[in-house]
Amino acid sequence: MSPHHPSLLLSRSLVRPREPAFWIFVAVLAVTAVIQFGEQGFLRQLSPSGWLLAWGLVALYVAPASILVYTLDLYEREPIRIVLASALWGAVAATTLSAIGNEGWGLVVARIGGPDFAARWSAALTAPVIEEVAKGAGIVLLVLIVRDEVEDLMDGFVYGAVCGLGFAAVEDVFYLVGVFGGTTSGVVQGFFVRIVAGGLYGHVLYSGLVGMAVGVVVSRRTGDVIRSRRALAALLCAAAVGGHFLWNSPLLTFFPPEPWTGTDWLVIPLATAVKGLPLLTFVGLAIRLARRRERKWLDRALRLELDHEGLTPAELEVLREPARRRAARRAIRRRAGARASRLLHRLQREQMNLAMVRSYVADDADPALVAQRALCRSLRDALDAIPGAARGATAAEPVPGDR
Numbered sequence: 001m002s003p004h005h006p007s008l009l010l011s012r013s014l015v016r017p018r019e020p021a022f023w024i025f026v027a028v029l030a031v032t033a034v035i036q037f038g039e040q041g042f043l044r045q046l047s048p049s050g051w052l053l054a055w056g057l058v059a060l061y062v063a064p065a066s067i068l069v070y071t072l073d074l075y076e077r078e079p080i081r082i083v084l085a086s087a088l089w090g091a092v093a094a095t096t097l098s099a100i101g102n103e104g105w106g107l108v109v110a111r112i113g114g115p116d117f118a119a120r121w122s123a124a125l126t127a128p129v130i131e132e133v134a135k136g137a138g139i140v141l142l143v144l145i146v147r148d149e150v151e152d153l154m155d156g157f158v159y160g161a162v163c164g165l166g167f168a169a170v171e172d173v174f175y176l177v178g179v180f181g182g183t184t185s186g187v188v189q190g191f192f193v194r195i196v197a198g199g200l201y202g203h204v205l206y207s208g209l210v211g212m213a214v215g216v217v218v219s220r221r222t223g224d225v226i227r228s229r230r231a232l233a234a235l236l237c238a239a240a241v242g243g244h245f246l247w248n249s250p251l252l253t254f255f256p257p258e259p260w261t262g263t264d265w266l267v268i269p270l271a272t273a274v275k276g277l278p279l280l281t282f283v284g285l286a287i288r289l290a291r292r293r294e295r296k297w298l299d300r301a302l303r304l305e306l307d308h309e310g311l312t313p314a315e316l317e318v319l320r321e322p323a324r325r326r327a328a329r330r331a332i333r334r335r336a337g338a339r340a341s342r343l344l345h346r347l348q349r350e351q352m353n354l355a356m357v358r359s360y361v362a363d364d365a366d367p368a369l370v371a372q373r374a375l376c377r378s379l380r381d382a383l384d385a386i387p388g389a390a391r392g393a394t395a396a397e398p399v400p401g402d403r
Helices: 020-046 048-070 080-113 115-145 153-179 184-196 203-217 226-248 264-303 313-320 322-336 338-360 367-384
Strands: none
Touching: 020 048, 020 080, 020 115, 020 153, 048 153, 048 184, 048 203, 080 115, 080 153, 115 153, 115 203, 115 226, 153 184, 153 203, 153 264, 184 264, 203 226, 203 264, 226 264, 264 313, 264 338, 313 322, 313 338, 322 338, 338 367
16 A cells, blocks of 8 residues: 555554654653552542542443444544543543643632632633643644544544543542542542533533544545634634533532532532533534534545445445444344354445545555455455355345434
8 A cells, every 4th residue: 555645444553653742642641640640549548448439430431431432433433542542641641731730820810819719710710721722732642643543523523532531530530539528428429410410511522522623623524725624623622611611610500509408419410401511512513513524525535436346336325324334234144144244344344444545545546545445345255255145235224213
């Protein structure tokens, strides 16, 4: 394949010593990891059982949320090692840098506005900018290290959201132990308030939008002029900071006074919804628009391949709809077995990669493009050689409910 246009399959490694951004990423992670390790040790000393319980409860949120975020991109799964690196940055580097920045600027706010003003407004005036910059810096570094892994808004959202998820996990443990007391009842109470009632709204959304902003700036899938892309990126960043500001501010605060009893526990989810639902709605619309862009990109890229050996018109119709891809694999499994289903799944992935390579190259005869077409053809030939599987790639009728 052309060294100037590597396909997605050849771009998975994060370890790229020739990239200065790689060494910045590693150095910042190493220094902040030492600090973070000490902070977690301090929390564990405060309440060993509470610290373990806090991490266990946080894991109940992080595990399904990670799967949900990872599967949001319907056309291309991001490399696991890059996703983990983004989460690690959020959990270690961004939390540590944010703690230092928030403390310093909090003192500035208190000096200018006084202690009462700072108690009400410091978190809203400092954290939204400092924390989103800290998380966004990690996403930018990852883009500089592996430039070919962030193609558009959805790629940026996934990396940003998992970065925010890592940040939220460490921050939640701090609150459950350090703020809610670290006792069993305190940790459970904090789990309800911060995760059950408020887990839909926080850092996953903020940094997901920041990641989208990075994705649209570096996008290779749009003909938009750079000025319009920068304007959209600015809007996404403003929404992230604005939503974070509203969440931290005393505005629209309807939380019942402590101690919470009785119906107060029903009011808390409503209070968090007032703060967070507007941004969640905005993110939902942004994801929908991003998916629409991805589908248009897929159509444009693969329609150029219909006259070649890597793709047939029937296969394109299957690829355009995730539900139809799943239905085709189920159908071929029933007719020809699990091996045929796995082979069809790989063929579909490689045809997605064909769209990626098509986006990179200008020459219809580029060696990378020719090689990817040949790979798709060989997979189709292998699939057709399995008894009962010859219609595998065109059996695209979705079952009811898949759409």
